[in-house]
Amino acid sequence: VRRIPELNPSKDSGQGTLFDSWRFHAVFTTTDAALLDTVAADKTHRRHAIIENVNADLKASALAHLPSGVFNANAAWLVCAAMAFNLTRAAATLTKSADLARATTATIRRKLITVPARIATSARRLKLHLPTGWPWETAWTALYNTLFARPTTV
Template sequence: QRLRRGAAGSPRGACRLIADALATLKRLPPGPGARVLVRADSAFYGHATVATALKAGADVSVTVRMNLAVKAAIATIADDAWTGIEYPEAIYDETTGTWASKAEVAEVSFTAFTSRKKAERIPGRLVVRRIPELNLRQDDGQPTLFDTHRFHAFFTTVDPEVLDTVAADRTHRQHAIIEQVNADLKDSALAHLPSGHFGANSAWLVCAVMAYNLTRTAGILAAGTFTKARTGTIRARLVNIPARIASSARKIRIRLPEAWPWQQGLERLFTAIHPPPQSA
């Protein structure tokens, strides 16, 4: 998490955030040597963010902008190099206002950031997905490069033996979990920031993220329906439980209502946090 001052663009501070996140991952299982893939949209397609990820030992999969270099690279792809794919679920195309369920993918070798000095250029693969152009414009007599298809491309450094063209495209299109995290936080602690002071809001954000992580961990330990539950659901069903504390025989007991539907989840959570004593 990072709180930025003012109307900051998406790439601002991304290098530090990527470096910190990758440094944290190195300390977690499976530990050093594991390959990590950093996925991002076109706002983060820049030398600074890509180079930071590569320096930390990760691969990248970043959507590229349709600039002249990208269009020229796509034009070199042969007609017989395209592989047809079908989406498990249709994808909504905002430009045409239609749902696309079929597409074709291909790839070409591509060197990113050729405008920089040679040592800073990054070789990789340009994976391209094309779908039929359903919103054709009137022919004005000028031939165009993209007259029958719409193209979406991303740059990746993943070895083709690890992810081939189809697998790389499928991996890049996977749902970004961070969007669910953002929605969850906005529905709880980040519904509003409590102060007009930057420092106070920054501290509030840190606490909000810590609370989110702890609550989601509780949901994972409770298992069952709580594994993917939002933090609001976990708070309502596992934290704010309808119980009363009673003392009996010098022991504290929690009295829950009969036939409480979330009993098993609470028991799994309690056992994971406070396991029973081991016999000698």
């Protein structure tokens, strides 16, 4: 049994608690205690929780369209969904924004990919006009500068 401090203790609702400031979590494992102690088992469990978030994120987006009834179409859709998920997560990480690094792919699409901008040409060059006061301008600019770094002059 692992004892964890209570981060958000609730108000007393008339019935007192036995342990006011601690939560207890039972951990069951079949691994030998000499190989994996309680802390290592908890870390392993938390890594499994991360993959559950990835599965939920994929099911809420691209994998919601499965199954199509054709095995090859499902396989292609799954590969494309995994690539899009990984590229979206990489883009969020490159923004150096802590909020976007932990956000779901739907949030990243809404804040970074769906850009309210217009493209204009002037002197045979493309210009991207972003809106003024756009809340995700710094994150988008950091991503752009990371991906399209200007070559240094020697």
